[in-house]
Amino acid sequence: MIHGRIRGAGIARAVMQGPRPVVLSGPSGAGKSTLLKKLLKDYENIFGFSVSHTTRQPRPGEVNGKDYHFVTREEMQKEIDAGEFIEHAEFSGNMYGTSKGAVQAVQAQNQICVLDIDIQGVKNIKKTDLNPIYISVQPPSIDILYIRQCLVLVELEEEEANSTTWPEPSREISFPAVPGKINK
Template sequence: MYMRYFSRLLSAMAGPRPVVFSGPSGAGKSTLLKKLMKEYESVFGFSVSHTTRNPRPGEENGKDYHYVTLEVMQAGIENGEFIESAEFSGNMYGTSKAAVQAVQARNLICILDIDMQGVMNIKKTDLHPLYISIQPPSMDVLEKRLRDRKTESEESLQKRLKIATVDMELGKEPGVFDVLIINDNLEEAYGQLKHALLEDVNKVKKVNMSS
């Protein structure tokens, strides 16, 4: 019942086609997204996810995430307020309908930065976004990037690497993603990303110029 209702709701959501970004932690996804948002701030809008984890140093509530309690998150999921939700390292994450609608209402391309579980959940809806996977060149490179951050315990790091292995395998399966970018060189990866989004960017610019 909920999924049928939600399918109708998504069909009614007006605005540019959203873009789903996925990829393991340490693949460079956040860096690429920041570059994209800086260059095209009048084209893209970020869907701010909800999470039950605590903020990291420098993170802001409402900007990086909506930080909520587990009880609040579970109530929202039960009330059908989320497009997708998933558990990662003992914390809940989710994308609310309101977060996507807020971006689309401004005629911006909504960016959804989600994990593989969330990607599979969105594929069950009528959202029809462009799916982009950002991947590291190898597991060795990924491990080095994560270790260089010095933000993880060894246990947490091993958990991330295990999840990343599964993500990378699923990400390479035909039909899961529309675009697969291997981030070996940041500038080259960014060039590929811009090329993949060119058509959608031009559509939004055209509409915004004429309005």
């Protein structure tokens, strides 16, 4: 039931005033972004994207407020401490997260908010009353995932690529297979 209302207290009342959100999760390179782009293109009036916050610098061509909300570490930490984030994580020395406001902005348009979240973010969201629909996006194989991640690294600037550490793919792939980890 995609259009169900959220029940409960806390975050549910503070954030959820529209259609039930969808969380796409899986390892980097599994195809979450491809699926998300297809949903937004083919069903633009039904689905909306939650723009995440990050403390990293914008890459060439990225637009603040469209690709990410680019903020300082201090700004983001202040909002996290104030309880304004549904989930947040640190990756490769930068903070990433989803604010309540980003979800509310999509729901205000009566659209289903789609969140592109890593496994750490899923664990954080499961501690809230958000109650989204979880979809685990997995690559066809570990070999394909490795190739995709290598291709992404080649595209990154050399400096950033040297500091990037990828999560252990086999661990992220096996995470959804554990009963109750994604949908409980």
